[in-house]
Every structure is written in structure tokens, then in C-alpha cells.
Amino acid sequence: MAAASAVARAARGGRGVHTSAGSLARILCADNVSPVCAQVFKDRGHHVVEWAGGLSPADLKAELPKYDGIVVRSSTNLTEDIFPHCPNLKIVGRAGVGVDNIDRSAATRHGVIVMNTPGGNTRAAAELTISLLASMLRQVPAAHISMREGKWERKAFTGTEMNGKVLGVIGLGSIGGAVARYAQAFGMKVLGFDPKTSAEDAAAMGVTLATVDEVLAGSDVVSLHVPGGPATKNMIDAGAIAKMRDGAYIVNAARGNIVDMSALRAALDSGKIAGAALDVYPEEPVTSEDARAVVDHPRVVPTPHLGASTEEAQVQVAKEIAEQMSDALAGTRFEGVVNAPFVGLTRDPAALPFLECAEALGSMLAQMAADSLPLSRIEVVFRGRTMQGDARYRDGLAGAVMKGALPHLRPDLSAGSINLLNAPHLAAEASIDVKVRSTDEARRAGVDVSAGDEYMNAISVRGFDAAGRMHQLAGSVIDGKPRIIGVDEWRGIRTFRPVRTVLLLNNIDRPGAVADVTAILAEARINVAAMGVARQAPGQPALCMLTVDERVPRTVRARIEALDQVSAVRSATFDKFETV
Ligand SMILES: NC(=O)c1ccc[n+]([C@@H]2O[C@H](COP(=O)([O-])OP(=O)(O)OC[C@H]3O[C@@H](n4cnc5c(N)ncnc54)[C@H](O)[C@@H]3O)[C@@H](O)[C@H]2O)c1
Numbered sequence: 001m002a003a004a005s006a007v008a009r010a011a012r013g014g015r016g017v018h019t020s021a022g023s024l025a026r027i028l029c030a031d032n033v034s035p036v037c038a039q040v041f042k043d044r045g046h047h048v049v050e051w052a053g054g055l056s057p058a059d060l061k062a063e064l065p066k067y068d069g070i071v072v073r074s075s076t077n078l079t080e081d082i083f084p085h086c087p088n089l090k091i092v093g094r095a096g097v098g099v100d101n102i103d104r105s106a107a108t109r110h111g112v113i114v115m116n117t118p119g120g121n122t123r124a125a126a127e128l129t130i131s132l133l134a135s136m137l138r139q140v141p142a143a144h145i146s147m148r149e150g151k152w153e154r155k156a157f158t159g160t161e162m163n164g165k166v167l168g169v170i171g172l173g174s175i176g177g178a179v180a181r182y183a184q185a186f187g188m189k190v191l192g193f194d195p196k197t198s199a200e201d202a203a204a205m206g207v208t209l210a211t212v213d214e215v216l217a218g219s220d221v222v223s224l225h226v227p228g229g230p231a232t233k234n235m236i237d238a239g240a241i242a243k244m245r246d247g248a249y250i251v252n253a254a255r256g257n258i259v260d261m262s263a264l265r266a267a268l269d270s271g272k273i274a275g276a277a278l279d280v281y282p283e284e285p286v287t288s289e290d291a292r293a294v295v296d297h298p299r300v301v302p303t304p305h306l307g308a309s310t311e312e313a314q315v316q317v318a319k320e321i322a323e324q325m326s327d328a329l330a331g332t333r334f335e336g337v338v339n340a341p342f343v344g345l346t347r348d349p350a351a352l353p354f355l356e357c358a359e360a361l362g363s364m365l366a367q368m369a370a371d372s373l374p375l376s377r378i379e380v381v382f383r384g385r386t387m388q389g390d391a392r393y394r395d396g397l398a399g400a401v402m403k404g405a406l407p408h409l410r411p412d413l414s415a416g417s418i419n420l421l422n423a424p425h426l427a428a429e430a431s432i433d434v435k436v437r438s439t440d441e442a443r444r445a446g447v448d449v450s451a452g453d454e455y456m457n458a459i460s461v462r463g464f465d466a467a468g469r470m471h472q473l474a475g476s477v478i479d480g481k482p483r484i485i486g487v488d489e490w491r492g493i494r495t496f497r498p499v500r501t502v503l504l505l506n507n508i509d510r511p512g513a514v515a516d517v518t519a520i521l522a523e524a525r526i527n528v529a530a531m532g533v534a535r536q537a538p539g540q541p542a543l544c545m546l547t548v549d550e551r552v553p554r555t556v557r558a559r560i561e562a563l564d565q566v567s568a569v570r571s572a573t574f575d576k577f578e579t580v
């Protein structure tokens with residue numbers, strides 16, 4: 001399972017992420033995803049099982065623990081309770097756009113990457129939206145049924161033209177944008193609302209930007225293209241419908257719970273809404289009485305979630321998700337990740353040393369604070385253009401610092417169960433408040449940001465115990481490698497690499513003070529690899545930093561602590577970083 005562990009290593013922010021020929025991950029392809037998906041995985045050396053249709057919660061609990069990855073469409077629901085059953089699961093792929101059937105925050109908490117294929121089914125969904133719109137305005141399905149019943153009813157099916165009407169598009173992303181363009185070819189004017197669309201982008205689509213209320217009030221047809229989820233649930237409720245024109249139409253090919261079915265049913269019955277075309281429903285297949293009544297309404301055109309169901313779109317999303325997941329499993333590319341965009345940093349040679357530095361700082365901080373655990377708060381401050389210029393660093397640094405710290409703060413967790421994705425959540429579980437700020441933000445919050453200020457790029461970490469005592473470290477990347485550049489209040493120290501075992505001693509600066517320490521280490525046959533001292537003035541308190549080749553037993557540490565010139569000894573051992 002070398003490739004499967006590559007994705008875990010990438011999430012852990014480790015080095016050496018690569019595919020080895022013939023290395024296998026076990027992938028479950030569910031929800032009738034195109035066979036192209038399985039083929040791409042097989043071609044990339046993975047072991048694939050194709051599952052016909054969706055998996056029930058019981059199926060998921062029984063089957064998914066055996067797999068490293070799963071591909072789903074919209075039928076299989078990966079709810080919060082599934083993830084604790086799947087310790088091997090590393091990646092979930094959505095062959096499509098909407099990820100509202102996947103509990104992304106539970107996935108993140110369990111260190112599982114979630115990715116989708118935005119764009120793969122845009123054309124299919126936009127074409128179906130226009131088909132629904134035209135069928136609804138011209139009553140094509142009802143006329144079809146009437147013909148099949150042997151009737152010839154022309155007058156009853158007099159329709160409404162698209163030309164000259166106003167289409168209101170809510171959600172001007174890929175599909176909403178395409179719908180807006182297609183509708184203009186039929187002579188429709190388009191009003192649109194999307195908080196993320198700029199006036200320039202709207203103008204390029206030929207859309208007049210408006211508020212949501214203006215779109216509702218000014219449109220003959222309102223078409224919805226926003227993602228599903230709590231933020232858009234019942235966006236079109238009785239209040240929104242009341243704002244619409246009398247005799248307006250609604251098209252929903254986005255997600256079922258965006259429209260309140262009971263409000264739509266009432267508005268269809270009253271004639272406030274002249275017709276609706278729906279591809280999606282609050283529950284699929286339809287079960288509730290309101291949704292059933294809407295589907296059966298004579299002025300409603302329903303389809304069973306067919307937006308992405310074209311040969312072309314299915315092949316496209318199946319191929320894309322298998323390639324994206326295979327690349328992520330190989331650790332070479334992290335396209336389409338929706339719950340941890342920062343994992344891409346682990347493949348960036350310029351970014352990786354900063355993540356390693358943050359992890360080393362977290363590890364050393366937690367080890368330095370061993371005598372004052374638990375830590376209740378960890379603050380991370382970053383400076384420099386590299387990290388400030390890329391929004392992904394904020395989450396990446398939080399993950400890396402906590403990934404380093406947690407093995408020392410939560411002995412209940414095995415080191416292998418902690419990665420960049422879940423580390424901040426595991427910290428929150430232990431009531432450790434983690435804050436990441438840029439120097440500017442920290443300065444505004446009144447935090448001392450002087451640690452590492454002589455470096456272009458630096459990360460400082462401060463850990464506070466319950467009594468408010470603080471431990472502080474700063475690090476930077478020098479010659480492509482992490483270095484510790486500051487310890488507590490000491491500035492301008494001789495920088496050192498976070499490798500082997502680092503001993504920090506607070507001592508009085510006097511002749512032979514350090515020699516007494518190295519003599520004890522020599523007696524214990526502990527080799528000193530590097531050493532540095534920092535002091536305020538001759539004869540004053542000083543800091544001595546020693547890198548030694550072995551772990552320092554408690555008895556040896558106690559002998560050093562007993563020296564009268566030494567006031568505090570702290571040590572940190574690094575397993576994963578290179579040797580000096
Ligand atoms: N019927 C189908 O088979 C089918 C197929 C594909 C996608 N979809 C659904 O369509 C949705 C949109 O797909 P897309 O590819 O265009 O995604 P997208 O991410 O490109 O676009 C979504 C847009 O909605 C906007 N948005 C979010 N909240 C909003 C709000 N409250 N008000 C206004 N705009 C808001 C976003 O800013 C974004 O621009 C998907 O999330 C999916 O649920 C359905």
C-alpha cells in the first residue's frame with residue numbers, strides 16, 4: 001500500500017512522497033460511476049472494486065473499512081458516523097461537483113482528504129437547465145403525455161417565449177454562468193446575484209448584477225445554481241416567493257433543499273408561481289408529501305437528478321476523479337481538494353521546509369513545556385512574503401505546528417493517527433486553543449512580534465500553560481532547511497537545526513560552567529554534535545544549546561540540573577528530521 005501511504009505522508013507533510021511501480025491502494029467505486037474510473041485506477045496500479053449503486057449506512061460500515069479511498073456521486077452519503085469506522089480511509093473522491101453528501105468536517109477531523117471535479121459536468125447541467133426551462137415554458141412534457149393518451153390538444157398547450165423575458169440567475173459559478181450565456185442566445189435578458197462575482201466578470205457573461213431581492217423581484221424565471229448545504233437551505237421559502245413577480249417560474253437543477261417544498265406547493269396551488277422545473281429534491285428519491293405533491297403538480301416539470309447524466313459528463317468526471325485521486329495517492333498533485341487546499345504546499349519544494357520548520361517548532365515547544373502541561377493555548381505568528389503571500393499557509397502552519405506538538409501533548413493518540421488535516425481538530429478536542437496570525441495581525445492584537453524579526457521569513461510559536469506561563473521559540477528556513485533562531489526571550493542566539501536531541505540550559509556565565517555539563521555528558525558517553533551559547537553580559541544568566549547524538553536519560557539530566565550554575569534544563573528529541 002505504498003501509494004496509499006503516500007497520500008497520508010503528504011497530509012502529514014512528510015518528504016519522500018512518491019509512487020512506486022505496482023504499489024496498490026484499495027479503491028471502492030460506488031454510485032454507478034462510469035467504468036472509465038475503475039480503468040484509470042487499474043492502469044495506475046490500484047486495486048478497484050466497483051459497487052453497483054449507492055451504499056447504505058450499513059454497507060458503508062461493513063465495506064469501507066477495507067478501503068483506502070472511495071469514489072461517490074450523490075447517492076452515497078458519507079455522514080459523520082461513518083468516518084470513525086474507517087481507519088484506513090485516506091481519500092474520498094466525488095465524481096461531480098456537489099459535496100453536500102460528504103461530511104467534510106468529519107472527514108477533515110479524521111485526516112481524510114475530500115476532492116471533487118468542478119467543471120466536468122458544467123455543460124451537461126447547464127444544458128439540462130435550459131432544456132427544463134424551455135420544456136416548462138412550452139409545456140412539452142404535458143403535451144407529450146396528452147399525445148400518448150391519443151388526444152390532439154393545441155389550445156391547452158399555448159406556451160410562453162423565452163425571447164424578451166428576464167432570467168434571474170442565483171449563483172453565477174460555472175453552471176450559473178453557462179446558463180446565463182445560453183439563455184442570452186434565446187433572447188433572454190439576465191439578472192444575476194452571486195457574492196463572489198465581480199462587476200467585470202458579470203459584464204463578460206452579459207449579466208446585470210443585482211441584489212438577491214432585485215433578482216427575485218425583477219425576473220420572469222429564477223434559476224438556482226448555488227451549492228447545497230446549511231447556508232442555502234430553504235433560500236427560496238415563502239418569503240422569497242412573495243418577493244417574486246406574480247406568475248413567475250422557478251428552475252432548480254442545483255440542490256433540492258434550496259427550495260422549501262411546502263412553500264412551492266402553496267405558491268403553485270395559488271398561482272403565484274406559474275410553473276417550476278426541478279431536477280433535484282430535498283430527499284432523493286422523493287418521499288415527503290410536499291415534494292411528492294410538487295412533482296405531481298400539472299405545472300411542474302420534474303426530472304430525477306439528471307443534470308450530470310450525459311455520456312460525455314460521466315466519462316469526464318470519472319476520468320478526472322480517478323486521475324486526481326491517483327495523483328494525490330502518489331503525492332504528486334492535489335487538484336480538486338475541497339477540505340484542505342493547503343495539502344498542495346507539501347508538494348512545493350519552496351513551501352515544504354516552512355511546514356517542516358513549523359512542525360519542528362511545535363514538537364520542540366511541547367517538549368520544552370513538558371513540566372508545565374497541559375498547554376491551554378498555542379499562538380503561531382508568521383512573517384515574510386512567502387507565507388503572507390499565500391493564504392494556504394495559515395491552515396498549513398496550524399496543522400504542522402500541532403502535528404509536531406500533539407504526540408507530546410496527547411499520549412492517548414498514536415503518532416500515525418495525526419496528520420496536517422486533523423491535527424488542529426485533535427488539539428481542539430484537548431481544549432488547546434490554536435491561533436495563527438501574520439505579524440501585522442499579531443501586532444494589532446498586542447502580541448510581541450519581535451521574535452525572529454531579523455529574518456525575512458520566520459515563524460514563532462508561543463505555548464501557554466494553565467497558569468499563564470509562556471514558552472517561546474522562533475524558527476526560519478535557512479539554506480532550504482529549518483533552523484531554530486530564537487528561544488524564549490533570547491535573541492541573536494547561535495541558530496541550530498532541530499535534529500537529534502537538543503538540550504537547553506539556563507546557566508550562569510562563568511568559566512567552566514559549560515565544561516561541567518559536557519563532562520557529565522561525556523561520562524554518560526553522550527556525544528556532543530553542536531553547541532552554542534548566548535549571554536547578556538559576562539557573569540550574567542546565559543543560555544546554552546547543545547545538540548547531542550543520543551537521548552539524555554533522566555538521571556543524566558538530573559545530574560546536570562543539580563549543578564549550582566544551572567537553573568533549568570529542557571530537552572527535545574527529533575525523530576524525523578535529518579542528522580546534523
Ligand atoms: N443537477 C445536477 O445534476 C447538478 C450537476 C452539477 C452541479 N449541480 C449543483 O450545482 C451547484 C453549482 O455548481 P457549479 O459547478 O456552478 O459550482 P460553482 O462553485 O462553480 O458555483 C457555485 C456558485 O454559487 C455561488 N454562491 C454560493 N452561495 C451563494 C449564495 N448564497 N447566493 C448566491 N450565490 C452563491 C458561489 O459564489 C459560486 O460562484 C453544485 O454545488 C451542485 O450542487 C447539480
Ligand SMILES: O=C(O)[C@H](O)COP(=O)(O)O
Pocket residue numbers: 073074075095096097098099121305306307308309
Ligand atoms: O453535483 C453534481 O455533480 C451533480 O448533482 C451530479 O450528481 P450525480 O453525480 O449524482 O449525477
